[in-house]
Amino acid sequence: MIGVAVLGYGTVGSGVYEVLKLNADSIKRKAGEELKVLNVLDLRNFPGDEVENVLTHDYEDILNNDDIKIIAEVMGGVEPAFTFSKKALMKGKSVVTSNKALVAAHGPELMKIAKENNANYLFEASCGGGIPIIRPLCVSLTADKINSIKGILNGTTNFILTKMTEEGKDFNEVLKTAQSLGYAEADPTADIEGHDPCRKIAILSSLAFGKTVDFNKIYTEGITKITDKDINYGKKLNSVIKLIGSSNKIGDSISAMVAPFLFNEKHPLASVNNAFNAIFVNGNMSGDTMYYGSGAGKLPTASAVVADIIDCALHLGKNVPIDWDCDSSMDVLPIDDVPVKALIRVAYEDIENAKKAVYDVFGTEVFIDLDEGDDEFAFIAENETEGSIKEKKEKLSSFAAVKEVRNMIRMEG
Amino acid sequence: MIGVAVLGYGTVGSGVYEVLKLNADSIKRKAGEELKVLNVLDLRNFPGDEVENVLTHDYEDILNNDDIKIIAEVMGGVEPAFTFSKKALMKGKSVVTSNKALVAAHGPELMKIAKENNANYLFEASCGGGIPIIRPLCVSLTADKINSIKGILNGTTNFILTKMTEEGKDFNEVLKTAQSLGYAEADPTADIEGHDPCRKIAILSSLAFGKTVDFNKIYTEGITKITDKDINYGKKLNSVIKLIGSSNKIGDSISAMVAPFLFNEKHPLASVNNAFNAIFVNGNMSGDTMYYGSGAGKLPTASAVVADIIDCALHLGKNVPIDWDCDSSMDVLPIDDVPVKALIRVAYEDIENAKKAVYDVFGTEVFIDLDEGDDEFAFIAENETEGSIKEKKEKLSSFAAVKEVRNMIRMEG
Numbered sequence: 081m082i083g084v085a086v087l088g089y090g091t092v093g094s095g096v097y098e099v100l101k102l103n104a105d106s107i108k109r110k111a112g113e114e115l116k117v118l119n120v121l122d123l124r125n126f127p128g129d130e131v132e133n134v135l136t137h138d139y140e141d142i143l144n145n146d147d148i149k150i151i152a153e154v155m156g157g158v159e160p161a162f163t164f165s166k167k168a169l170m171k172g173k174s175v176v177t178s179n180k181a182l183v184a185a186h187g188p189e190l191m192k193i194a195k196e197n198n199a200n201y202l203f204e205a206s207c208g209g210g211i212p213i214i215r216p217l218c219v220s221l222t223a224d225k226i227n228s229i230k231g232i233l234n235g236t237t238n239f240i241l242t243k244m245t246e247e248g249k250d251f252n253e254v255l256k257t258a259q260s261l262g263y264a265e266a267d268p269t270a271d272i273e274g275h276d277p278c279r280k281i282a283i284l285s286s287l288a289f290g291k292t293v294d295f296n297k298i299y300t301e302g303i304t305k306i307t308d309k310d311i312n313y314g315k316k317l318n319s320v321i322k323l324i325g326s327s328n329k330i331g332d333s334i335s336a337m338v339a340p341f342l343f344n345e346k347h348p349l350a351s352v353n354n355a356f357n358a359i360f361v362n363g364n365m366s367g368d369t370m371y372y373g374s375g376a377g378k379l380p381t382a383s384a385v386v387a388d389i390i391d392c393a394l395h396l397g398k399n400v401p402i403d404w405d406c407d408s409s410m411d412v413l414p415i416d417d418v419p420v421k422a423l424i425r426v427a428y429e430d431i432e433n434a435k436k437a438v439y440d441v442f443g444t445e446v447f448i449d450l451d452e453g454d455d456e457f458a459f460i461a462e463n464e465t466e467g468s469i470k471e472k473k474e475k476l477s478s479f480a481a482v483k484e485v486r487n488m489i490r491m492e493g
Numbered sequence: 494m495i496g497v498a499v500l501g502y503g504t505v506g507s508g509v510y511e512v513l514k515l516n517a518d519s520i521k522r523k524a525g526e527e528l529k530v531l532n533v534l535d536l537r538n539f540p541g542d543e544v545e546n547v548l549t550h551d552y553e554d555i556l557n558n559d560d561i562k563i564i565a566e567v568m569g570g571v572e573p574a575f576t577f578s579k580k581a582l583m584k585g586k587s588v589v590t591s592n593k594a595l596v597a598a599h600g601p602e603l604m605k606i607a608k609e610n611n612a613n614y615l616f617e618a619s620c621g622g623g624i625p626i627i628r629p630l631c632v633s634l635t636a637d638k639i640n641s642i643k644g645i646l647n648g649t650t651n652f653i654l655t656k657m658t659e660e661g662k663d664f665n666e667v668l669k670t671a672q673s674l675g676y677a678e679a680d681p682t683a684d685i686e687g688h689d690p691c692r693k694i695a696i697l698s699s700l701a702f703g704k705t706v707d708f709n710k711i712y713t714e715g716i717t718k719i720t721d722k723d724i725n726y727g728k729k730l731n732s733v734i735k736l737i738g739s740s741n742k743i744g745d746s747i748s749a750m751v752a753p754f755l756f757n758e759k760h761p762l763a764s765v766n767n768a769f770n771a772i773f774v775n776g777n778m779s780g781d782t783m784y785y786g787s788g789a790g791k792l793p794t795a796s797a798v799v800a801d802i803i804d805c806a807l808h809l810g811k812n813v814p815i816d817w818d819c820d821s822s823m824d825v826l827p828i829d830d831v832p833v834k835a836l837i838r839v840a841y842e843d844i845e846n847a848k849k850a851v852y853d854v855f856g857t858e859v860f861i862d863l864d865e866g867d868d869e870f871a872f873i874a875e876n877e878t879e880g881s882i883k884e885k886k887e888k889l890s891s892f893a894a895v896k897e898v899r900n901m902i903r904m905e906g
Contacts, residue, residue: 212629212634216628222523222799223512365793367790372782372784379779379780383634385636
C-alpha cells in the first residue's frame with residue numbers, strides 16, 4: 081500500500097478521491113500496489129461525506145506521516161500551495177498538481193527540489209485538463225525538435241465563442257448563459273481576459289523548447305472585444321474565431337501570445353467546440369499532431385492527476401528527468417517583432433477614399449464586405465509584424481475618409 | 494554510446510537513420526547517451542549512400558555485436574522479422590518496431606520473451622504512424638478504464654474517401670490518383686480491403702482492454718464498394734464516410750470491426766482528412782480524447798520508432814511492464830450480436846409499396862431521397878444487431894416492390 085494525501089476537497093480534489101475509489105482495482109494493477117488516500121486537507125468540514133474519515137485541517141499531519149509518499153495538490157493559487165509543495169518535496173514526498181498558476185510561477189524551483197530529494201513534481205492536469213499532452217511532449221515526441229505548439233486551452237472561452245458562432249448571440253449574453261451552466265465562474269476575468277491560457281501556454285512552451293518561458297512576457301489578449309461582426313467576417317472567410325495560446329520557435333527565441341485567431345474551418349482546431357480543448361504541435365520529424373479532449377471538468381482533470389499519482393508510485397525514490405532546463409530562461413521576442421497576418425476592420429466616411437487609403441498604407445486592393453448595409457469593410461494584412469501593423473493602423477486612422485480602424489483579428493497561416 | 498541496429502533500409506528504415514542523424518544532439522540529451530547506428534541490415538546494396546559504411550547482409554553480425562543494445566525492426570511482414578526479433582530479445586537486446594503484421598500476429602509472445610530477458614519490445618509506430626497513441630494509452634490514461642477506442646487508422650483509404658467526398662470522383666479513379674501520388678501501393682489490397690486497419694485496431698484493443706485481441710476475429714470490410722451515391726447520402730445527412738476500426742467494451746467482451754461508417758460532420762473524426770489519421774478514445778473518467786497526426790510517411794513513422802529507441806535506452810536491462818496480459822484472450826462478440834445503426838439503400842420497382850415493405854420489416858416511415866431522379870431511396874435502421882439487420886434485409890428483398898437492397902453504411906452513434 082502506498083499512502084496518498086489530497087490537498088483541497090473542491091471540484092478536482094473530490095474527483096481525485098472518486099477516481100481512486102471507482103477504479104481502485106485497475107489502478108492497483110497499473111501502479112503495482114494499492115493507492116490509499118490517508119488524508120484529505122481542507123479548511124471546511126463535510127458532514128456526512130465519507131471523506132470525513134480522512135479529513136484533516138492541519139497540514140503537519142500529512143507532512144509528518146511517513147506512510148504518505150505522494151501528495152495531490154489541487155488547491156489552486158500560488159499560496160499556500162507553493163509552501164506546502166516545497167515542504168513535501170523536501171521530505172522526499174512526490175507532488176502532483178493541477179495548479180497552472182503555481183507551475184507557471186514556481187515550476188522550475190519545485191522540479192529542482194524534487195530532483196534534489198529523489199522525488200517527482202508532475203503536472204499533467206495543469207494544461208488541458210484531461211487531455212494527455214505533457215506526457216506525449218515529454219515521452220512520445222522525444223525524437224523531435226518542436227517547431228511550434230498552439231492550442232485552445234480554455235474551456236470557458238471556447239464555450240462562449242462556440243455559442244456566439246452557432247447562435248449569433250453577443251458576448252455578454254453568452255457569458256451569462258455560461259455562468260448559469262457552470263461553464264464560467266462568477267468572476268470570469270482569468271478566463272475571458274486570457275490569463276488562464278497564458279499560464280498554460282507558458283508551461284507547454286517550457287516543455288516544448290526545454291527552457292523556462294516566463295508567462296509575464298507573453299502578450300495576452302482575451303475575447304471580451306469579439307463581436308458578432310467579427311464572427312460574421314470569419315464566416316465569410318469560411319473561418320471560425322478561437323482563443324489560441326501559441327508559441328513558435330524563431331531562431332533561438334520564441335514568439336508567444338494569447339489572442340483570438342481566425343482558423344479556416346478545415347483546420348483540425350476549428351472543429352474543437354464547446355468546452356473541449358485541443359493542443360496542436362508541429363515537430364521537425366513527426367509533423368503535425370493534435371491532442372483533443374475535455375480541458376476541464378471534475379473527472380477528466382482528476383483522471384490526469386491520478387495518472388500522475390500512478391507515475392509517482394512507479395518511480396518512488398527515483399526522480400524521472402524532464403527535459404526542461406530549470407536554470408535557463410527562454411528568450412521571448414518583443415511583441416512588436418512577432419510576424420502576423422490579420423483581418424482588419426475599417427469604418428469609413430467615404431468608402432472609395434478609405435479603400436484608397438488602405439491601398440496606400442497596406443498595399444492591398446482586396447476588400448471584404450459583409451453586405452449588412454453598414455459603414456465598414458475589412459481587408460487582410462499579410463507579411464506584417466505586430467509593430468508594423470500597429471504603426472500602419474495609426475497611419476490609416478489619420479485619413480479623413482477613415483472614420484476609425486475597428487477590431488483586428490489575427491489569422492492562422 | 495549505445496549501439497543501435499536497423500533491420501531494413503526501406504522507407505521507414507532510412508527515415509530512422511535520418512532522424513537519428515538530424516536530431517542527434519537533442520536525442521542524446523533525452524536518451525542520456527549518444528545513440529549510434531552500428532549496423533543496417535538489408536539484402537540490397539546502396540552504392541554511394543553513406544549507409545554503406547554500416548551496411549551488412551548478415552544478421553549474425555548484429556546478433557553477435559554486444560555493443561548493439563537496441564534493434565529497430567522495420568522490415569515489415571511476419572518472417573523473417575519474427576525470428577530476428579525473437580533471437581535479439583533472447584540475447585537481451587531490446588527491439589522496437591513499426592511492423593503491425595508481426596505485432597498483431599506474435600506481439601504477446603515477443604513481449605513475454607522481452608520480459609524474461611529484461612529487455613523491451615515496443616511498437617508505437619505500428620499503429621497510427623507518427624501519432625503518439627500507444628504511450629498515451631499505456632502511461633497517460635492509466636487512471637481510466639477504457640470503454641471504447643476507434644479510429645481512422647489507414648492513410649490510403651482516408652485519402653481516397655476524402656477525394657471522393659471533395660471532388661465527387663469515383664473509387665477507381667481516385668485509387669489511380671492515389672497510386673500515382675504514392676499514397677497507395679501497386680497492390681492496394683491490404684489497405685482498401687481493411688486488413689491493415691484490422692491489425693491496428695487489434696493491437697490498440699489489446700492495450701486498451703488488457704488482453705490479446707485476435708485480429709482474425711475482427712469483422713473486416715473495406716471501402717471498395719463505396720460509391721458516390723453513398724457519399725451523397727452522407728452529405729444529405731451532414732455526414733461523411735470514414736473507414737473506421739472500432740472496438741467497444743460490452744460486459745466482459747468487446748465488439749470489434751473495421752468498416753466504413755457515417756460520421757456527423759461535427760464529430761472530431763469527421764474533419765480528419767487526406768492521409769491524416771486519428772484515434773478516438775472514451776475512458777470512464779477522462780471522457781473523450783482524440784489523438785491526431787500523420788498515420789504514415791517516412792519521417793513521422795521514423796519519429797515514433799526513434800522515440801521507442803530512446804525509451805529503450807532509458808530502460809536498458811529493465812523491462813517496463815505493459816498492461817496487456819499476454820496469456821489471456823479477449824472475448825470478441827460474434828459479429829451477429831454486435832449492435833448497429835445503419836443507412837440502408839433500397840432500389841424499388843414500386844416506390845409506395847417498397848416504402849410500405851420497409852415499414853413492415855424495419856418499422857420506420859422516415860425516408861431519405863437524393864432527388865437525383867433515380868430508382869432508390871434510403872432509410873435508417875436503428876436498434877438492430879448485425880444479425881437482425883442481415884435477416885431483415887433478406888426479408889425486405891423478397892418483396893415484389895423491392896428491386897434490391899443496395900449498400901448499407903453503418904452510422905456512428
